[in-house]
Amino acid sequence: KCLVSSKSPVLSYHDLLGMLVNPVLGGQGGNIHKQGRANIAKCVASLVNNNDSQALSVVMRFLENQDKQPDYALTFSLLAIGEIGRSADLSQINTLQAALLAAFSNQSEEVKSAASYALGNVALGNLQEYLPFILHEIETQPRRQYLLLHSLKEVISAQSSSPTGVQILTAYVPSIWNQLYRHTECEEEGTRNVVAECLGKLCLIKPDELLPKLQLSLNSPSPLVRTTVVTAMKFTITDQPQPIDNLLRGCIGEFLRTLEDSDLNVRRVALVAFNSAAHNKPSLIRDLLKSVLPQLYKETEKRKDLIREVEMGPFKHEVDDGLDLRKAAFECMYTLLETCVDRLDIFEFLSHVQDGLKDHYDIKMLTYLMVSRVSQLCPGAVLQRLDKLVEPLKLTCTTKVKANSVKQEYEKQDELKRSAMRAVAALLTVPGADKHPQLGEFITQIRSTPELAVLFESIQRDAGEQNSMEIS
Numbered sequence: 001k002c003l004v005s006s007k008s009p010v011l012s013y014h015d016l017l018g019m020l021v022n023p024v025l026g027g028q029g030g031n032i033h034k035q036g037r038a039n040i041a042k043c044v045a046s047l048v049n050n051n052d053s054q055a056l057s058v059v060m061r062f063l064e065n066q067d068k069q070p071d072y073a074l075t076f077s078l079l080a081i082g083e084i085g086r087s088a089d090l091s092q093i094n095t096l097q098a099a100l101l102a103a104f105s106n107q108s109e110e111v112k113s114a115a116s117y118a119l120g121n122v123a124l125g126n127l128q129e130y131l132p133f134i135l136h137e138i139e140t141q142p143r144r145q146y147l148l149l150h151s152l153k154e155v156i157s158a159q160s161s162s163p164t165g166v167q168i169l170t171a172y173v174p175s176i177w178n179q180l181y182r183h184t185e186c187e188e189e190g191t192r193n194v195v196a197e198c199l200g201k202l203c204l205i206k207p208d209e210l211l212p213k214l215q216l217s218l219n220s221p222s223p224l225v226r227t228t229v230v231t232a233m234k235f236t237i238t239d240q241p242q243p244i245d246n247l248l249r250g251c252i253g254e255f256l257r258t259l260e261d262s263d264l265n266v267r268r269v270a271l272v273a274f275n276s277a278a279h280n281k282p283s284l285i286r287d288l289l290k291s292v293l294p295q296l297y298k299e300t301e302k303r304k305d306l307i308r309e310v311e312m313g314p315f316k317h318e319v320d321d322g323l324d325l326r327k328a329a330f331e332c333m334y335t336l337l338e339t340c341v342d343r344l345d346i347f348e349f350l351s352h353v354q355d356g357l358k359d360h361y362d363i364k365m366l367t368y369l370m371v372s373r374v375s376q377l378c379p380g381a382v383l384q385r386l387d388k389l390v391e392p393l394k395l396t397c398t399t400k401v402k403a404n405s406v407k408q409e410y411e412k413q414d415e416l417k418r419s420a421m422r423a424v425a426a427l428l429t430v431p432g433a434d435k436h437p438q439l440g441e442f443i444t445q446i447r448s449t450p451e452l453a454v455l456f457e458s459i460q461r462d463a464g465e466q467n468s469m470e471i472s
Contacts, residue, residue, distance in 0.1 A: 013047070013054070020044050021080075030072040034110065037076045045083030055088040063099050071108040078103060078114035085122030086158070091129040096122065101137070104144045116147040120154025131155060131172055135179045145183070149194040152176070156201045166205055173202055177210065184217070184228040192228045199228070200235025207244035211236070215251050223263035230258050230266065234273035239280040252277065252284050259295040264306075264325060271299065271328035275335050282339040289336075289343045299329035300352045302359060323360055330356055330366045337373055346381040350374065354385070357392035361412055364396065368419040372426035379430040386427065390438045393427075396420040397452060398445075421452075421459045 020043055024032060032040075048055050062077035069077065078100070081090075090096055100122070103115035123130035134155070138148045156176070159165035176198070183195050203210045217229040233255045236244050258270040274292065277284045285292065306322035333352065336344060353374070356367035371389060375382050382389070397420050401413045424442070427433055434440070446452040 016047055017044070017058070020047065024076045025069075025073045029076070030070065032072075034072075034075070037072065038079055041076060041079035041083050044080045045086065048084050049087050055084055056090065056092060059084055059090055059093060059096070063093070063095065066099055066102070071106075071111055074103065074106070075108070075110050075114045078111065078118040082114075082118035082121035085118065085125045087125060089126045089129075090122055091126045097130075097133060101144070104147050112147055113150075116150040117154060119148075120151035121158070123151070123155050124158050127155070127159075127168065127172065132175075135175060138179055139182070145186075146188065146191050146194065149183070149191060149198065152180075153194055153198050153201075156198055160201055160205060170205065173206055173210075177202055177213075185222050185224045187224070192224065193231060196228045196231035197235050199232035203232065203236045204238075204242060204244055207236075207242075207247050211244065211247050211251065215254060218254060218258065223261070223266050226258060226261065226263070226266045227269045230255055230269045230273050234269075234276045237273075237276050237280050237284070245281070245284070249284055253288050253291075256285070256288065256292055259292065259299075264321065267299065268325050268328050271296070271325070271332055275328070275332045278332060278335045278339055286340055286343055289340060293344075296329055296332055297348070297352050299325050300333070300356060302326065302355075320360070323362075326359065327362055327366070330363050330370075334366060334370055334373075337370060337377065341377055346374070346378045347385070350381060350385050350389075354388045354392065357389070358395075361416065364416060365419055368393075368423040371423040375426040375430050382427065382430050383432050383436070386430075386433060386436045387438050389427065390424075390436075390442055393420045393424055394442050394445075397424070417452075418455065418459070421446075421456050422463070425456070425459050425463050 020040055023029060024037055024040055029037075044058070048058050059081050062081050066074065066077070081096075081100075084090070100115050100119045103111055103118075106112055106115070119130075119134065123134060134148060134151055138145055138152065141148065156169070159169040180195050180198050180202075183191065184199075186192050186195065199210075199214065203214065214229045214232055217225055220226055220229075233248075233252070236242075236248060256270060256274055258266050259274070261267050261270065274285065274296070302320075303322050307318060307320050310317050310319055333349065337349075353367050353370050356363045356370075358364075359367075371382075371393075396416050399413065401409050424439075424446075427439060428443070446456050
């Protein structure tokens with residue numbers, strides 16, 4: 001903008017446009033990283049928007065030979081059209097809507113994503129023209145629904161970022177809300193997540209009117225609807241103060257009652273929402289912990305009725321349908337350790353950490369981090385439970401992979417061992433831990449095993465360097 005405004009005889013508008021566009025659309029454009037192409041698209045828009053009379057002709061140029069452009073060039077063209085459309089009304093280009101929708105059917109996921117982004121941003125230049133079009137397409141084009149919903153999300157996110165944008169969008173909120181609600185029961189989880197995010201963002205615009213509507217849907221007989229509305233509530237929770245916070249404080253308990261839902265997925269998204277609240281705005285859930293924690297801890301338990309055996313050719317494979325639920329529960333526990341440790345019965349907390357130390361790979365990795373953190377926060381309690389914590393750590397560090405295992409198994413075991421060793425090093429920092437017989441015996445075993453000794457020394461050295469950096 002500055003360069004064009006300066007009217008430099010060396011760099012004209014056309015010179016600058018060519019310098020930006022030609023390298024990307026040329027034969028070597030595919031060598032430019034996709035983030036680089038996205039940034040160049042923003043630069044093109046900045047340049048074109050400084051010269052409104054050129055916006056339409058530049059977009060027309062990008063639309064030329066759309067079906068013959070290689071994927072990298074087409075992606076760039078679509079991104080640039082979207083960036084230009086944010087602040088220029090492109091509704092005069094009669095072929096634009098059809099061209100963007102045609103790109104939705106491209107084989108390349110990157111092109112599809114760019115087309116979705118472009119349509120959402122072009123709508124910002126003329127909401128009256130494009131928003132009803134997007135809503136109509138969502139209703140009538142089920143195959144394009146996911147991408148169209150992303151376009152709608154672009155509109156809502158952009159308009160929500162300023163008071164003026166919110167004021168303009170408010171008139172369209174009822175029609176957007178009604179269209180979104182028709183898709184809360186979609187079978188595709190990815191689509192439901194986009195719907196939920198849009199619903200949550202709309203609640204931030206009209207909280208008094210829309211949050212109670214979400215709350216009513218908690219009684220829906222459809223578990224898919226219940227997962228969508230709980231996820232939507234999650235998107236109303238931000239790390240900054242919002243007008244919706246007081247309303248949320250009064251009703252979040254009802255949303256979190258879905259932790260007792262009969263459906264696994266509803267309980268999983270309820271845990272994710274709880275984790276978001278605990279992380280971003282712990283004041284919303286601190287007073288509810290007494291009633292929520294029993295349900296949270298219940299979800300950390302491995303349930304035999306959720307484990308099934310499937311046959312894969314000549315082999316039988318165990319599938320644990322409760323694993324994602326347990327992972328979500330342990331993630332909540334880790335967050336509570338950071339934000340609400342003063343509200344926890346730390347001995348009860350540690351008893352569930354102990355169980356996690358014997359669970360699946362992903363959960364073990366989480367609980368090793370918890371052991372390290374709780375050793376810093378509550379050393380007295382950890383000292384009293386050392387024997388229960390040391391045993392599973394010792395088992396991990398001394399377990400050997402079967403000789404005929406694949407490379408990934410060796411790598412996973414090495415990572416488990418390293419993470420468990422970090423937890424052991426953290427336990428050693430607890431005052432009095434050096435006198436604990438079981439921990440002392442394990443440390444002796446580590447130092448007398450060359451492989452473990454080298455690893456442990458490396459971890460202690462890294463921990464020492466990190467501590468010295470924090471002190472300095």
